[in-house]
Amino acid sequence: MISFLNGNIFEKQPTRVVLDVGGVGYDVFIPLSSYDRLPAKGELCRILTYHHVREDAQMLFGFMTEDERRMFVLLIGISGIGPKIALSALSGMSVREIKAAIVQGDVKRLSSVSGIGKKIAERMVVELKDKISEGEALEAVAGSGITSQEGMKMRDAVLALIALGYKQDESRKMVSAAVHEGCPDKMTVEEIVKNALGT
16 A cells, blocks of 8 residues: 655646656646645655555545545545545545534535535435544534634533533534624633523
């Protein structure tokens, strides 16, 4: 199994890169998110890889971050999602956005990706929800469309509700509702929790 490649960029396109590693050119398929992080042609680059082996072909898929590679592996583990659709998902949404959509059960957002229909999007939510850790889920939701300070407050409020015995999903919904009722930037964590509890 090829875990990563370290070489000079011989050629690069939005969907693929050719890496010259000791005189051997490796053709690697990449998502747009990784393409944006690639250095200039001719420069040294390290790409994390996933070696996909089929009966009729062997393909290398490359990623600039471990988060992208991990999400790719999770996605191709779902029935109906092959490597090309997984790359399409990572090209259309950031890893954080994918995690947030899965955690929040946002089937509409997921099915907006080319190649992912409603049924596959629903399968993604069901199969991947438990594979995203509590910390990842909180970070993803907190980071979707709000400032980092607000995100920290919301995360702390959700953790406080979990500590009180509420389930993660329930806590997140309660905090979201509490924040929509007030101004999160002016509210303290304690106020968000009180709002969520209706006290």
